[in-house]
Amino acid sequence: MKIEQIYTGCLAQGAYYITSNGEAAIIDPLRETQPYIDRLEKDGVTLRYIFETHFHADFVSGHVDLAEKTGAPIVYGPTATPEFEAIVAEDNQVFTIGAIRIKVLHTPGHTMESSCFLLIDEDGKETALFSGDTLFLGDVGRPDLAQKAAHLTQEELAGLLYDSLYNKILPLSNDITVYPAHGAGSACGKNMMKETVDSLGNQKKVNYALNQPDRETFIKAVTDGLLPPPAYFGMNVAMNKKGYERFDQVMAHGMQALSPEEFETLAETSGALILDTRSDKEFYTGFIPQSVNIGLNGDFAPWVGALMVDVQQPILLVTDSGKEEEAITRLSRVGFDHVLGYLKGGFSAWKESGKETDTVHRITAAQFAEEVNITDNKVVDVRKESEYAAEHVAEAYSKPLAYINDWIRDLDPGEHFYLHCAGGYRSMIAASILQARGYRNFTEIEGGFNAIALTGVPKTDYICQSKVLS
Incomplete structure (x- = not known):
């Protein structure tokens, strides 16, 4: 058995790749699926299941594309209502991957369908907990994101989260390894640790949410100080629930190289936002008027989501040479699939064409x-x-x-x-x-x-x- 955490710092997100005896499972995959396909082929294993801990709000998962390309079924916890073919598991249902088993623990609170996946190794020992957004390191999932969908208050959701954690997670063995869906920097929690893996026993000691004297105090503790969620979250949930355009098609559309003249015409006729992904040190010295600068060298995708909000917004890209594909990929991770093309030759081509430029003081x-x-x-x-x-x-x-x-x-x-x-x-x-x-x-x-x-x-x-x- 092998467990690999595939951590993406820009999103503070952890996906998981698990293999045993020629079979594999992937938990909460990223939007771009080719790296997983390549890895499966290299390891000579068959993807048995794609597990989703919940309908993610902060990124668009690769579950739909991955299922289409591999034939592996998508598995959600109880009460999930995806608008595509998937297994909606029962609480405590067990799935076999090679010589290991994964047990579904329904843990509502962050969302109603939120579930953790408990890994039972070849010897029958409960070894690892893939805790999704139910339990983070140092924190727990915010209970305010599913209010509209569940028709519950954040306090009621927090109460359900308390029941899930205290009745289903805390009784588990201290030596179980916790693999959360997010780490520090994610907007899905408020006080996460910088570490991305820990023992459940240590979390029982240091996690404030697991050390509350009663349900009422827990509710107050986890709801206190919550900042408004980014506005794009609801749109990502809808894409994860309903499905989306294939990533390959998104990439093909976005990788249209445009001359300065074509770029300018399209900007004027399409209502597209000009997104300049160069560093702040390059941008301020010269850029296309009306451009918005969000550099690839920082928390690019979360800032795009928080500030641009509407995932349907058409986008025209200005990037450093060779960074076009990375920009399109990272945009798609948060649901911004409508890239119309990029400026061929970058800002230098625009400047050399004699077109108007702007600067920041x-x-x-x-x-x-x-x-x-x-x-x-x-x-x-x-x-x-x-x-x-x-x-x-x-x-x-x-x-x-x-x-x-x-x-x-x-x-x-x-x-x-x-x-x-x-x-x-x-x-x-x-x-x-x-x-x-x-x-x-x-x-x-x-x-x-x-x-x-x-x-x-x-x-x-x-x-x-x-x-x-x-």
Whole structure:
């Protein structure tokens, strides 16, 4: 028997590849399936089952394509209602893969169909728990995502989650290995550990949610401090439940190389958003007017989902040479399948064609320190609330990037402000959105707060972020 965690940092997501005696199972696969097909062929094994822990909200799974290509059935836990052929298992139903077995544990709470998969090895020992979004390391799945579908309040869902964890998970052996669906950085929880594998025994000791004295206290603990979920989550759930266009077709559509003239015409006639995936350091020196910059070198897909929201939005890509396929793949992982093509030759081709370009006014942290007057000048910090609370420029305003579509309406176009994040990635996203919507009276700071902190600009006293989050 072999268990492999296939972890994708951009999504903070773990898929699992399990083999035993010539057969395999895959749990929560990513959208692009060819790497799994290649791996199955290389290992000389047959895919027996595709297990889905629930209808995912933060990414589009590869379950439908993988089932079509391999003939392996998709397995969900009880109460799931997929709109394609699948096995909806009963609670405690057992599936055999080679010499091992996987037992379905229905654990509603995060969603109603949420289930964990308990692996029983060749010797009959309960060895591993694939806990999906029911149990994370240091946290549990947020209980507010399925309210509309289940017609329950988040408190009622949290109560179901308590029952699932305390009645079905906690009684399991301490030496069982926990393999969660997500790690730190995912929006599916609020306090996850950076580790991606742990023993259940250790989680019983350190996970705050598993150490609550009663059901009522648990409900309060897991619902306290939940931030609004990204707006694209519901659209991803629908795609995972109903099915989607084949990834191969999505890639074929997106890999249309367009000349600057073709690109410009399509941008004007299609209503497509121009998405520039270059680094902030390249983008600010020159870009196509109205472009939005979300760099591939950061948390690309989650930011696309959080800020663009509508998965039906047509997209035209500007990328570094050779990065087109990666961009299309990562967009498809969060359901953005409507890439119309990419600019052949990248921004250089656009510039060489003599077409209009734009820039962002960026200065160094040292220049900011020389220019700024904390009393008179406005500073906008687009980091997360927890980062701001830990330490920030004195008198700075907290305007998290995730909520830019709300706070941008409150800006005074006539009032200049300085803009920064932690290192420049998020503030350049904000800068591109601001300029695309007509706001130009700002100065973005290179290197963000990390660079500002090295200057003499007044700052608040540092507070450990673990205390901020606790």
